[in-house]
Amino acid sequence: MKRGRSRLKSLFCLVALAALVVAGCSNKEEAAGTVSEDAKKGAMESFSVGDTFKATEPFELPILYMDQPTYPYKKDWLLWEKITEITNVTLKPTIAPYSDYTQKRSLLISSGDAPLIIPKTYPGEEAPFVSSGAILPVSDYIDKMPHFKDKVEKWGLEEELEALRQNDGKFYLLPGLHEAVWPDYTLIVRTDIFEKHNIAIPKTWDELYVAMKKLKELYPDVTPFSDQYEFNSTLNIAATGFGTKAGWGFGNGLTYDEAKDEFIYTATTDEYKEMLTYFNKLVSEGLLDKESFTQEDDQAIQKFVTGKSFIINGNSQTLVLHRTDMDKNLGKGNYKIAKITVPGGPAGQLMSGSRLENGVMISSKAKDSENFEAILQFIDWLYYSDEGQEFAKWGVEGTTYTKENGVRKLVDDVNYNGLNPAGTKDLRKDFGFSGGVFAYGGTTDLLRSMMSEEEVKFQEDMAKTKTTIPAEPPIPFSIEDREQVTLLSTPLKDYTDQNTLKFILGERDLSEFDTFVKELESQGLQKYLDLANKTYKEYKKSK
Structure with missing residues (x-):
């Protein structure tokens, strides 16, 4: 940035001198x-x-x-x-x-x-x-x-x-x-069902498979896992443990290979194939609902809150909403649900995320x-x-919350996301605070100040048991290259998405994975990688 400012300043100076206006850079044009x-x-x-x-x-x-x-x-x-x-x-x-x-x-x-x-x-x-x-x-x-x-x-x-x-x-x-990476989405499970049958809460995806096999034996008419978000959130959180990227986290399709000091295409790797193989096994054995990839979110939620499935992806807010629905459908005290620590995978107990x-x-x-x-x-x-x-986030002290010894608390008549269920007024609906347009970012203390004890424990467990993977280096494409990148990357991602679904659902056999990679190559994959790595190398050199 400093070099850029210097070049800009020099240009202004030359223009000024050429025009014989003033010496130096005292013209009306403002420097960056x-x-x-x-x-x-x-x-x-x-x-x-x-x-x-x-x-x-x-x-x-x-x-x-x-x-x-x-x-x-x-x-x-x-x-x-x-x-x-x-x-x-x-x-x-x-x-x-x-x-x-x-x-x-x-x-x-x-x-x-x-x-x-x-x-x-x-x-x-x-x-x-x-x-x-x-x-x-x-x-x-x-x-x-x-x-x-x-x-x-x-x-x-x-x-x-x-x-x-x-x-x-x-x-x-x-x-x-x-201040710190904070995960939100994970699997929400019927912990009462797990406890009833002495099934341990899974800590890895392999353990989840074993648990679901047991659940299927006990409840043959139930598909244990039926998901929302078209499965994109589950693919995102699972991919990290498999050493890859998928779903919401697929991004531009590029993954930095530190050993080679270059970017590779995520969907062509052995790690991506291993992840596909795992979820294909869940579908083929009736453990994962095929409709997870196409159903509306409300359909997945209805299955979960009425006892037709035992596992769904969600976050701290959906957890509260599910409890409200389950109180109506199953009756208060007749169920227990909880967010579980994101399972680890073949690559280890890893956590991705940005601050x-x-x-x-x-x-x-x-x-x-x-x-x-x-x-x-x-x-x-x-x-x-x-x-x-x-x-x-909290609003006005004395009106929407109180603060004593650094501890914030909603006033008796104000509720937020189930934090004070007795409140008849809502911090967001009635006052406008804690909305997504203004209230984000901040210290870990501020973030956790509006979390339930249960959610704070989830955050602490994730921080204790997971290693955060480092951020990848940037690929700052030029304005001229960006249009070309879009033309190359969009069809590659679309084709990857289509075949990811086919592989998982069994509509395409995983023995054809190498053929799939060649199909990507025929659609301009190498040109995309060359452009990305050329840009990365130039950026690294200039830095």
């Missing part, structure tokens, strides 16, 4: 990372770690807001009122429905109509907007964001941020930052705002300060 005096209206003159941001003059700030059907948008939420009261900033949301958020975000950016602040953007989703210049290279302005900078340095997140850098050496997304969360893009139009520096300070406080993160 600087904020003109005309763009500092409302900004605090001194803004450091621990400071509460309050604009010196009030202003309005347009923001894209994802409307979650679980807690639909209300214009009279306490959240909006308190943001204005604390910061002197009035947010003006453009509402985009949850079901259509990604598409509406793209359309707004492409048309030039996007609000200045564009949250709920996951790492990688910003890449298509870089070449147009529609979004701000925020890495140029990190010095204006002390809380973000402090957390990156304090938690050693520099390497993870490297993965966000584009070919120009800059990154265009401010990600949510977590980077969905984050914020800033429209490049923000730089033209007279409030540009104040906008940066506002985002830094709300999304990255301890105070702002606690506010977004």
Whole structure:
């Protein structure tokens, strides 16, 4: 980034000299990372770690807001009122429905109509907007964001941020930052059924197979495992233990081979084949419901909560929802369910995950705002300060929660995700706090402050028993190469997805795996790998 700034500065100087305007770089063009005096209206003159941001003059700030059907948008939420009261900033949301958020975000950016602040953007989703210049290279302005900078340095997140850098050496997304990796999705099982028949809770995928064989013998009319999410979450969590990637975690299809110091295509490896073989065995022996790959989530849930299956994939929130449904269907006290530690696989007890969360893009139009520096300070406080993160998550002390000796507790009349079931008001629905647009990232203490004791134990067990695999090096494709990469990688992934399903379901015999690899090669696989490894080597050399 420093080399980039130096080259840019030299260019400005040459232009200035050629035009005989002024010596040096004193022209009106601003160097990368600087904020003109005309763009500092409302900004605090001194803004450091621990400071509460309050604009010196009030202003309005347009923001894209994802409307979650679980807690639909209300214009009279306490959240909006308190943001204005604390910061002197009035947010003006453009509402985009949850079901259509990604598409509406793209359309707004492409048309030039996007609000200045564009949250709920996951790492990688910003890449298509870089070449147009529609979004701000925020890495140029990190010095204006002390809380973000402090957390990156304090938690050693520099390497993870490297993965966000584009070919120009800059990154265009401010990600949510977590102090530690925290897993959420795993298998939820009927622990009462396991206990009734003295079946140990499995710690490996092989042990899960043995347990399900026993369950099938005891309940021949039940398929033990019927899943939701089209099996993508289970493939994701299982792949790590098999030493590969799949499902939601398949990404661009590339896996870094440290021994060779190059990227290989994930679906061509022995590890991927071993994972397919395992799940094919579950299907062929009637242990895994074939409909797991095609059924609606609600269908899988209904099977689980009515006792027609004993295992499903889910997270801490779905666990609470399942209990509510099972109280109605099976009766309170007639069942027990729990999240289990993700089973280990042939590669060991491993855990994948990033400490980077969905984050914020800033429209490049923000730089033209007279409030540009104040906008940066506002985002830094709300999304990255301890105070702002606690506010977004817990709300207002004395109104939605209390805090004593560092322990936060919802007030008697407020509930959140079953944390205080007696509460008649909901922290998200009625007040607007703890929503996905603002409340993410932060210290492990803050994260766990809203978890049940059961969930905290799951997190601790994962941390104690699992080794976190290191992040892979980035492949910062150039703007010119990115279109070619998409043209190559998309059909390869589509073909991989199709055949992954066929292999697992037994519609294609695993003896044809080598043929499948050759079919990928005939679809431009080597060209994709060559482009990726060329880019990686050039990046590594430049670094």
